Amino acid sequence: MNGEETVIDYLLLLFRVLVFPGFTFIVLFTMFCDWVERKFEARMQNRMGPTFTGPGGILQPIADFIKLLTKEEITPCETKRNIYRYAPILAFSVLVFALCFLPIDGSSVIPGVSFAGDLIFVMALVSIANFALFLAGWSSSNPYSAVGAARVLTQFLGYDIPLVLLALAPAFLAKSLTISTIVSSQWLPFAILAPWAFVLFVITMQAELEKDPFDVPHAESEVVGGHETEYSGGKLAFLKLARDVQIVFGAGLISVLFLGGANGPVPFGFLPQFWGTLWFVLKVLGIVLVSEYMTVLFARLRIDQVVRANWRIILPLSILSLILTVSLTYWIFPLV
Amino acid sequence: MFKEVFNHIFKKPSTGKYPFVKCVPAEGFRGQQVFDINLCVACGLCSRDCPAKAIEMVDVEGKKRPMFLLDRCIFCYQCAESCPRNAIKSTDLFELATTDKSSLVIKPKAAPKPAGTQS
Amino acid sequence: MPKSNIDIVKTLESKLSSKSVQILPGQLGTATVKVAPGDHRDVFRALVDADEYTAISAISGLDLGANLGVYYHVRTSNAFLTIEVEVPKDNPKIQTVNDIAPSATFHELEVSDLIGVVVEGNPRSGHFVLPETWPEGVFPLRKNVNASEVKQNPPLPEEKSDEGKLVKIVIGPQHPALLEPEKFAVLVEGETVKAVQPRIGYVHRGVEKASESRSYLQDVYLVERICGICNSCHATGFVEAVERILKTEVPPRGKYLRTIILEVNRIHSHLLTLGHAGLEIGYETLFQYFWRDREPIMDLQEILTGNRVVSSSLTVGGVRRDLKDTDIPKIRSVLSDLRKRLPFYTELYQNEPSIRARMQNVGTLKREDALKLGVVGPVARGSGVDIDIRKDDPYEAYGEIPFNEIVRSSGDTWARMNVRMDEVEESIKIIEYALDHMPTGAYRVKVPRVVPAGEAIARVEAPRGELFYYVKANGSTMPERVKVRTPTFSNIPAFLKTAIGETIADVPPNFVSLDPCFSCTDR
Numbered sequence: 001m002n003g004e005e006t007v008i009d010y011l012l013l014l015f016r017v018l019v020f021p022g023f024t025f026i027v028l029f030t031m032f033c034d035w036v037e038r039k040f041e042a043r044m045q046n047r048m049g050p051t052f053t054g055p056g057g058i059l060q061p062i063a064d065f066i067k068l069l070t071k072e073e074i075t076p077c078e079t080k081r082n083i084y085r086y087a088p089i090l091a092f093s094v095l096v097f098a099l100c101f102l103p104i105d106g107s108s109v110i111p112g113v114s115f116a117g118d119l120i121f122v123m124a125l126v127s128i129a130n131f132a133l134f135l136a137g138w139s140s141s142n143p144y145s146a147v148g149a150a151r152v153l154t155q156f157l158g159y160d161i162p163l164v165l166l167a168l169a170p171a172f173l174a175k176s177l178t179i180s181t182i183v184s185s186q187w188l189p190f191a192i193l194a195p196w197a198f199v200l201f202v203i204t205m206q207a208e209l210e211k212d213p214f215d216v217p218h219a220e221s222e223v224v225g226g227h228e229t230e231y232s233g234g235k236l237a238f239l240k241l242a243r244d245v246q247i248v249f250g251a252g253l254i255s256v257l258f259l260g261g262a263n264g265p266v267p268f269g270f271l272p273q274f275w276g277t278l279w280f281v282l283k284v285l286g287i288v289l290v291s292e293y294m295t296v297l298f299a300r301l302r303i304d305q306v307v308r309a310n311w312r313i314i315l316p317l318s319i320l321s322l323i324l325t326v327s328l329t330y331w332i333f334p335l336v
Numbered sequence: 337m338f339k340e341v342f343n344h345i346f347k348k349p350s351t352g353k354y355p356f357v358k359c360v361p362a363e364g365f366r367g368q369q370v371f372d373i374n375l376c377v378a379c380g381l382c383s384r385d386c387p388a389k390a391i392e393m394v395d396v397e398g399k400k401r402p403m404f405l406l407d408r409c410i411f412c413y414q415c416a417e418s419c420p421r422n423a424i425k426s427t428d429l430f431e432l433a434t435t436d437k438s439s440l441v442i443k444p445k446a447a448p449k450p451a452g453t454q455s
Numbered sequence: 456m457p458k459s460n461i462d463i464v465k466t467l468e469s470k471l472s473s474k475s476v477q478i479l480p481g482q483l484g485t486a487t488v489k490v491a492p493g494d495h496r497d498v499f500r501a502l503v504d505a506d507e508y509t510a511i512s513a514i515s516g517l518d519l520g521a522n523l524g525v526y527y528h529v530r531t532s533n534a535f536l537t538i539e540v541e542v543p544k545d546n547p548k549i550q551t552v553n554d555i556a557p558s559a560t561f562h563e564l565e566v567s568d569l570i571g572v573v574v575e576g577n578p579r580s581g582h583f584v585l586p587e588t589w590p591e592g593v594f595p596l597r598k599n600v601n602a603s604e605v606k607q608n609p610p611l612p613e614e615k616s617d618e619g620k621l622v623k624i625v626i627g628p629q630h631p632a633l634l635e636p637e638k639f640a641v642l643v644e645g646e647t648v649k650a651v652q653p654r655i656g657y658v659h660r661g662v663e664k665a666s667e668s669r670s671y672l673q674d675v676y677l678v679e680r681i682c683g684i685c686n687s688c689h690a691t692g693f694v695e696a697v698e699r700i701l702k703t704e705v706p707p708r709g710k711y712l713r714t715i716i717l718e719v720n721r722i723h724s725h726l727l728t729l730g731h732a733g734l735e736i737g738y739e740t741l742f743q744y745f746w747r748d749r750e751p752i753m754d755l756q757e758i759l760t761g762n763r764v765v766s767s768s769l770t771v772g773g774v775r776r777d778l779k780d781t782d783i784p785k786i787r788s789v790l791s792d793l794r795k796r797l798p799f800y801t802e803l804y805q806n807e808p809s810i811r812a813r814m815q816n817v818g819t820l821k822r823e824d825a826l827k828l829g830v831v832g833p834v835a836r837g838s839g840v841d842i843d844i845r846k847d848d849p850y851e852a853y854g855e856i857p858f859n860e861i862v863r864s865s866g867d868t869w870a871r872m873n874v875r876m877d878e879v880e881e882s883i884k885i886i887e888y889a890l891d892h893m894p895t896g897a898y899r900v901k902v903p904r905v906v907p908a909g910e911a912i913a914r915v916e917a918p919r920g921e922l923f924y925y926v927k928a929n930g931s932t933m934p935e936r937v938k939v940r941t942p943t944f945s946n947i948p949a950f951l952k953t954a955i956g957e958t959i960a961d962v963p964p965n966f967v968s969l970d971p972c973f974s975c976t977d978r
Contacts, residue, residue: 040345042349043344043345043347043349044341044342044344044345044740045344045739045740045743045744046344046347046349046350046743046744046747047349047350047351047743047747048349048351048353049349051353052353143622143623143624144624147624147959212737213737213809215737216960293341293342296341296739296740297338297341297740298738298809299733299736299737299738299741299807299809299810299812299813300736300737300738300809300813301809301812301813302812302813302958302960302961303646303958303960304646304958304960305812340799341740350747350750361757362754362757362758363758364758364761364776365757365761365762366761366762366767385670385672385673386673387669387672387673387674387676387677388676410676410680410765410767411762411767412676412767413761413767414672414673414676417775426761
């Protein structure tokens with residue numbers, strides 16, 4: 001913005017950040033994705049899923065959130081008080097902030113804020129959010145939380161490395177580390193140009209999001225609640241919401257990097273924001289459904305099997321995928 | 337397993353929308369008892385044989401009749417078996433949960449008098 | 456089927472002829488050995504040396520007035536012995552036998568807790584089955600103790616113990632991995648388990664003591680409610696023991712109907728465990744599918760007995776209700792639908808990579824450990840020990856119905872779950888055979904309310920293993936002593952052994968594979 005900015009411009013900015021496609025839209029979209037996940041998982045398991053709250057149970061995630069907010073909050077006396085209190089909110093806000101960098105309706109939520117290299121910045125933000133979840137478990141003085149928090153740390157640190165390596169594949173294809181450039185240079189989705197990176201990225205994202213078969217930190221039969229054990233009431237509501245936002249963020253990242261983000265196959269001149277958002281929403285839902293299908297299909301691996309899968313299988317494959325992508329970009333696709 | 341899970345997306349769910357859709361138990365289901373006072377001979381065998389001490393004999397019009405305490409009853413129907421006159425039979429009522437404990441005490445009602453007699 | 460030609464009675468007579476031992480052959484392949492308190496160890500040594508299948512099935516403690524009776528019930532490969540020892544009440548000391556027969560440990564602790572026999576060499580610290588607030592020195596199974604009048608101590612805070620560098624992770628009493636409450640304190644170093652300290656008795660309701668103040672007819676219902684899942688088996692054990700004292704014979708139609716009810720119970724229980732195992736390894740889809748296929752079996756139980764879970768259909772002398780001919784086609788169609796689903800599940804349990812990754816080589820129990828610890832049921836059959844009461848000591852109609860005994864030899868969690876999976880198929884075969892060959896006639900005989908003095912033993916193959924009942928009658932309408940030994944009680948020592956050396960993540964699948972039922976364990 002240069003020159004004079006009118007009040008309308010400020011109001012529009014506020015609208016963008018707070019309502020659409022900013023905070024309110026992200027939260028409502030997260031709850032919608034949660035409903036889609038639960039209903040899809042239920043149908044695959046031959047049961048009904050949420051049915052009674054709202055038509056088809058669509059208000060169930062909101063009802064669960066409000067219910068948790070109204071419950072009593074019990075804080076054990078030996079926790080590290082401030083970390084315990086603020087870790088859920090920290091995780092949630094960092095993830096929402098990271099989501100603001102993804103171009104949901106064609107440009108990022110806070111206009112003009114994307115810069116060169118913001119892909120790496122966004123991945124670093126996700127690591128901070130995961131670290132906040134670890135702190136949530138570590139600060140509650142409970143052996144179950146400690147074991148769960150240690151598992152969160154082991155898993156996300158281990159799988160962050162192949163995730164970054166695989167995320168560099170679209171960066172090489174687009175010759176830039178800026179997310180909006182990657183989106184706009186996808187005249188053909190990168191999933192078709194570099195399918196090996198796409199498949200591996202989806203699998204690694206499954207591990208990063210801690211879903212089956214990499215569900216170890218949430219293993220109820222072993223560590224009761226993992227890092228969430230001692231939380232109740234409003235803090236638990238935000239921890240759960242943080243996890244759901246993490247899933248939406250993961251799906252959003254996949255669709256932005258590999259599927260073309262808000263670009264649709266047919267460009268519409270009229271109201272590009274609406275159509276861009278629609279395409280983005282559809283792609284995110286598609287990834288969520290595929291991810292949920294993988295969740296339902298497998299049992300949970302043990303922590304040592306998860307770690308071994310990372311260092312022996314996923315990491316070498318991601319290095320190979322990077323080499324393959326680089327050689328293809330510079331020797332075979334010089335025009336991309 | 338892949339095919340099985342995928343096929344289930346298109347099947348109808350096997351769970352039903354209880355309590356809006358009720359299910360009917362099979363015949364011979366041991367639900368709440370129904371007691372016919374006209375057949376009772378006041379022998380007291382039902383109360384003596386009840387494993388849960390859920391039947392107490394109370395006085396109704398000069399004779400001892402069974403009063404059923406449904407919060408203790410285990411619905412084994414030993415009372416129906418011990419009764420020599422078949423006065424206790426089963427129904428298929430099973431939704432007996434309530435917030436008022438006194439509604440679970442089934443007192444025997446006196447038999448209605450035939451018309452034309454003095455009360 | 457006898458597994459060997461060892462004649463236990465002759466072996467004992469030849470080895471112990473110098474001691475003061477009295478051997479009385481009893482009914483149905485049993486024998487009673489009366490021995491003085493010091494000599495019982497020699498009897499055990501002779502038995503263990505002669506037969507590798509020797510294991511203690513149960514130890515009953517009785518209050519005999521001036522003495523306390525300690526009856527060791529021992530099973531061998533082709534006989535069942537009761538070794539009766541009496542100790543005086545004012546000095547109730549007896550030496551332990553758990554160095555000769557390690558299967559005795561838990562039983563000796565229980566006897567010392569409930570009836571007050573001091574077992575030298577196997578000391579008991581705190582209570583074993585009774586709650587911590589129960590006063591010391593008051594033994595509930597003695598005749599002079601009225602359990603409802605005992606005043607309990609106020610609860611004490613738990614003492615902190617120092618395990619050094621081992622972290623104590625407490626599984627239970629409330630834990631998502633357990634169906635029922637028990638406490639297992641698992642001591643880990645890093646992620647490896649070093650020791651497991653059990654504490655059972657959270658669901659102890661004193662059923663054995665309660666059965667002494669109710670009539671035989673009422674006791675059938677009391678005993679049935681020891682466990683929700685295997686309720687018909689408990690009822691069967693009790694009524695069989697009473698029928699043996701009364702010397703009544705159940706009509707053939709009653710026996711076949713009882714067999715059908717027992718096998719439906721077994722199918723339902725195995726489907727429950729197989730689904731629950733899926734939940735423990737994080738495979739929720741498997742759990743939902745198994746429990747959906749279990750629903751028609753519950754409806755079948757409703758048709759046969761009037762209730763989906765607690766059958767209440769056995770009584771002394773037969774069964775309480777007849778099978779209508781109009782119900783038989785429905786039963787057959789439910790069974791054939793289940794049979795069509797079985798290949799999918801069998802193939803899943805045998806070949807699915809994530810199940811194999813979590814269950815193979817986890818919780819391995821070697822054959823000699825299984826024999827020494829005296830485990831029963833699918834836990835034993837998964838380790839190559841072929842004991843199955845339906846074959847070894849047939850009861851009801853099992854002697855006339857052909858079926859296979861499923862035994863696997865690898866001894867890990869995977870083998871145990873596959874044994875249960877195959878047994879579902881065998882149960883379907885048994886029910887269909889029984890329906891095809893159902894005799895006509897009466898299904899029940901009338902029995903007197905007063906049972907003459909006597910004692911009898913009954914063993915039933917519950918879905919979890921050998922269920923043991925010992926009933927002693929004294930000529931009144933109420934039994935003198937009812938002793939119940941449930942299969943999970945014998946199997947928990949196996950878990951304490953197999954969990955050591957594994958990671959903490961292996962503890963839930965290992966645990967669920969021995970199919971624990973703690974309502975049974977604690978009675």
